C-alpha cells in the first residue's frame with residue numbers, strides 16, 4: 001500500500017499505512033508527552049496526554065490510538081493542548097501521594113519528567129491525600145499504590161508478554177486500583193512467575209525491586225519493546 | 236541602586252533548603268554586597284520587617300504559626316518564592332495527611348505508638364497548634380515563583396536569585412525530589 | 413409458524429376474552445404500592461361470588477401514572493382508578509357492574525393523558541406482558557412477518573432511514589444510518605445488542621417498556637437483525653431490574669416456542685437468537701464500548717472510538733447497538749410506514765419520546781409526547797405545575813450528562829437540536845422539575861457526586877476531575893470557596909469536556925456548566941470572604 005502523507009505541525013511527513021499517529025509524530029522528531037503508551041504493548045488511550053488536534057475533527061484524538069491517513073493535518077502542541085496536558089499532570093500529582101524526595105524512582109520517573117516537560121511547577125488542585133497501601137509480600141518486588149498512576153502498563157505487560165495476567169484493575173473512579181490475582185497479596189499470587197516485566201513497564205516508582213532505596217530504581221521500560229522484538233525475530 | 240531587602244523563612248520543612256542556600260558559599264558574599272538579609276532563621280531579626288523585596292519560603296504550612304508567618308511575609312514582601320518541595324507540594328511534611336486529622340495523628344503518635352502513659356502535648360502559645368491538613372504555601376497565600384527540589388541544589392537557587400535580582404524572568408526549572 | 417397461525421392465535425385470544433375485565437398494572441411501580449395484594453383480593457372476591465369466569469382479572473403493564481399506583485383499569489368502560497387499595501376490590505367490581513364506586517378515578521381528559529401520543533407505549537396497560545397471545549392479539553409479530561417475506565434488508569433500512577428515527581439512548585444518532593453501516597461492514601458474523609442498562613438516576617422509561625411490552629422490543633430487534641444480517645442478539649439489562657429480566661426471559665422462551673425467534677423464523681431462512689446478559693449496574697456499562705467489553709467478559713470500561721461498534725464491536729465483529737426505546741419504535745414504522753412516522757415531530761427530530769417526569773411536580777410518571785412539544789406544555793399543562801404552587805425554576809433533562817433549563821426558556825421545543833442549543837441534551841428521558849426552593853449548586857453537586865462514583869477510572873480527566881469538581885462544589889456549598897475557584901471550576905469543566913475518553917467524562921461538566929450559565933449568581937452568593945486563598 002502507498003505511504004501516507006500528512007502534515008504535522010506544519011511539516012510534511014510520510015508514514016506507513018497502518019502506523020499510528022504517535023509513531024509518525026515521533027519519526028518526525030516531535031515529542032508528544034505519553035504515559036499509558038509503551039512501545040511493545042497494546043494501547044488503551046487512557047492518560048490523554050498524547051491528545052492532538054486534527055483539522056476537520058471536532059474532538060481531540062489520542063495520537064497513540066489514531067491511525068495515520070492521507071492528508072491529515074495535525075497540531076501537536078497548541079496552547080490549548082499545552083494547558084490540558086499541564087492540568088492532567090496536576091490532577092495526577094493531586095490524586096495520590098507523590099513524595100519524590102523519598103521515592104525509589106526519583107530521577108528516573110516518567111511522571112516526574114512529564115512535570116518538567118509540561119511546565120508544571122506546582123499543583124493548583126487540592127491534594128486528595130488518600131491512604132494507600134504498600135504491598136511487599138512478594139519476595140522480589142513491591143508495589144506502593146501511593147505512586148501508581150493507573151496507566152495499566154503492568155497489567156498489559158503481564159498479560160500480553162508474560163501471558164499470565166496476574167494484574168488487573170478493581171474499583172471505580174479514584175477508588176480504582178491495580179490488583180494481583182483476585183485481589184490477594186502479590187506474594188500469595190499463584191500466577192505470578194516473578195518475571196519482573198510489570199516492574200520494567202511501570203513508569204513510576206509504584207512497582208519496584210525490593211531492596212532499592214531513594215532514586216535507585218532505574219527506568220528500564222524500553223526493555224519491554226526489546227523483549228517483544230526479540231521474540232518476533234527469534235533472537 | 237538601593238540595596239535589596241531579602242528574607243527567608245523556615246516553616247514545615249527540614250531546613251535542608253536553607254542548608255542548600257548556604258551551599259552557595261562565596262556567592263553569598265557577592266550577594267551580601269548587593270542585598271541585606273533582613274529576616275531569616277540564620278539571621279537575628281525577631282520580627283518579620285516591612286518592605287521586603289524578596290522572600291524565600293521553605294516548608295509547608297503545618298501549624299498555626301506557619302500560617303501566620305506566611306501571611307505576614309506575604310503582606311510585607313514584593314516577591315514570594317516557594318522554596319523547595321515542602322513549600323511547593325507539602326512533600327515529606329504532608330506525609331501525615333493520609334492519616335487523617337491532626338487529632339488523629341497526635342493520638343497515633345503520642346498515645347497509640349507512644350510511651351505508656353503518654354499525653355498529647357497541649358500548650359497554646361508555646362507549642363503551635365497543628366492544622367488538620369498540611370498544605371503547600373500557595374494554598375494559603377499567593378506565590379510568585381516556585382523552585383521545587385528536595386532540596387533545590389545551590390546552582391539552581393543561584394540561577395533563580397540572580398534572575399530575580401536583575402529583574403529578569405527566571406528560566407523554567409522544574410525538578411521535584 | 414406462518415401468518416395464518418399467527419392470525420388464528422389472535423382470533424382465538426379475542427374470542428376467549430371475557431367482556432368484563434379488570435386490568436391492574438403489574439409493573440414495578442405499582443407492585444411496590446401493593447398491586448399484587450390487590451390482585452389476590454380481587455380474585456378471591458370474584459371466586460367467592462362465583463364470577464371468576466365471567467370477569468377476567470388481568471395483569472397489564474405500566475400505565476404511566478406510577479406515582480399514583482396501584483392503577484386499575486376496567487373494560488369495556490375504560491375507566492381508570494388510582495391509589496386502589498386491596499379493600500377497594502369490592503368497589504371496583506361494583507364499578508364494573510355500573511354501580512356507584514368511590515375509588516378515585518384518573519381524569520382521563522386531563523392534559524397529562526390527552527397531550528400524550530402513544531406509539532412506543534401503545535400496548536402498555538392493554539396487554540399482559542407475560543402472554544405472547546396478548547401481544548399477537550394486538551397485531552404483534554405481523555411486522556416481522558411482513559419484513560421477512562415482503563421486504564429486502566435494504567428496503568427495511570431505507571424505511572427506517574426515511575422515518576427519521578434517531579437513537580433514544582441519548583445522543584440521537586440517526587438509526588437508519590447506523591443500521592446501514594452495520595449492514596455494509598464486512599464481518600463473518602454480526603450482532604445486534606439492545607442497550608437496557610438505563611443508568612440515569614430517575615430514569616425508568618426502558619424498564620417500563622420491558623416490563624409492559626417485552627415482545628415489542630424483541631420484534632424490533634429481530635427486524636433489525638434481518639436488516640443488518642445478524643443471527644445473534646443480546647439484551648444487556650441491569651441486574652436491578654429483576655422483573656424486566658423475568659419478563660424478557662419468559663417472552664424469549666414464548667417467542668422461540670412459537671417459532672418467532674430461533675431458527676427459520678416464519679419458515680424463512682432467517683435465524684435470530686436472543687440472549688440476555690445481566691449487568692451489575694455500573695452506569696458506564698451503558699456506554700456502548702464498555703457494554704461490549706462487559707458482554708465479552710472483560711471489565712466494563714470504554715475504549716476510544718473510532719472504530720465504532722458498527723464496524724468493530726462485539727468480538728471485533730460489526731455490531732448494531734440501539735437503545736430499548738429505539739427498537740420499540742421499529743414495528744410502528746413498519747406497520748404504518750415511514751412517511752406516517754416522519755410526519756410526527758419536528759424537522760430533525762421525528763416521532764415521540766418518553767420522559768420520566770419527576771421532581772417538584774403535581775403529576776409525576778411516564779409520558780410519551782411528540783417531539784416538538786414545548787417544555788412549558790409538559791411542565792405546566794401535563795405536569796400541572798408544582799404541588800404547592802411555588803413557581804417552577806428549571807427543569808433538568810438528560811440526567812448527569814444533561815443540563816438545567818431555566819423557566820424563562822420553557823418555550824423551547826423538546827427536540828435534539830433545541831435542547832442542545834440551550835445547553836442541555838435530550839438524554840434518555842429523565843426530566844426533573846425544580847422549584848424556587850431548589851439551590852442550583854446543590855443540583856450540580858448532586859450530579860457530580862453521581863459521576864465521580866460512576867467514573868470507571870480509566871482516564872485521568874474524568875477519574876480525578878470529577879472528584880476535584882465535587883470537592884470544589886462542596887467547598888462552595890460550605891462557603892469556603894475563593895473567587896478564583898469559579899474560574900478553576902470552569903477550567904476543569906473544559907478539560908473534562910475536551911479530553912475525557914468517553915461520554916461520561918465528556919458530559920459530566922454539563923450540569924455544572926448549565927447552572928453556571930443560567931444561575932451564576934447562586935454560585936457567586938456562596939463565595940465567602942473567609943475563603944482559602946488559592947492561586
Ligand SMILES: Cc1cc2nc3c(=O)[nH]c(=O)nc-3n(C[C@H](O)[C@H](O)[C@H](O)COP(=O)(O)O)c2cc1C
Pocket residue numbers: 578579580581582583584585607608609610611612695696697698699700701733734735736738840914915916
Ligand atoms: C456514560 C454513558 C452511559 C450510557 N448509558 C446508556 C444507557 O443506559 N442506555 C442506552 O441506551 N444508551 C446509553 N448510552 C449511550 C450508548 O453509548 C449508545 O450510544 C446507545 O446505546 C446507542 O443507541 P441509540 O442509537 O439507539 O441511542 C450511554 C452513553 C454513555 C456515555
Ligand code: SF4
Pocket residue numbers: 097098099100101103104105106107109110111112147204205206411412
Ligand atoms: S513515582 Fe515519580 S512522581 Fe511519584 S513520587 Fe516517585 S518520583 Fe515522584
Ligand code: SF4
Pocket residue numbers: 157158162164165166167191192193194195196197198199
Ligand atoms: S512479575 Fe511477571 S508474572 Fe509477576 S506480576 Fe509482574 S509481570 Fe506478572
Ligand code: SF4
Pocket residue numbers: 143147148149150151152153154155178198201202203204206207
Ligand atoms: S503499578 Fe505502575 S505500571 Fe501499574 S498501573 Fe500503576 S503506575 Fe502503571
Ligand code: SF4
Pocket residue numbers: 696713714866867868869870871872874875912913914915916917918
Ligand atoms: S470518561 Fe470517565 S467513565 Fe469514561 S473512560 Fe474516562 S474515566 Fe472512564
Ligand code: FES
Pocket residue numbers: 033034035036037044045046047048049050051062063064065
Ligand atoms: S499515551 Fe496516548 S492516551 Fe496515554
Ligand code: FES
Pocket residue numbers: 437438439440441442443473474475476477478481483
Ligand atoms: S408502574 Fe403502574 S402505572 Fe407505572
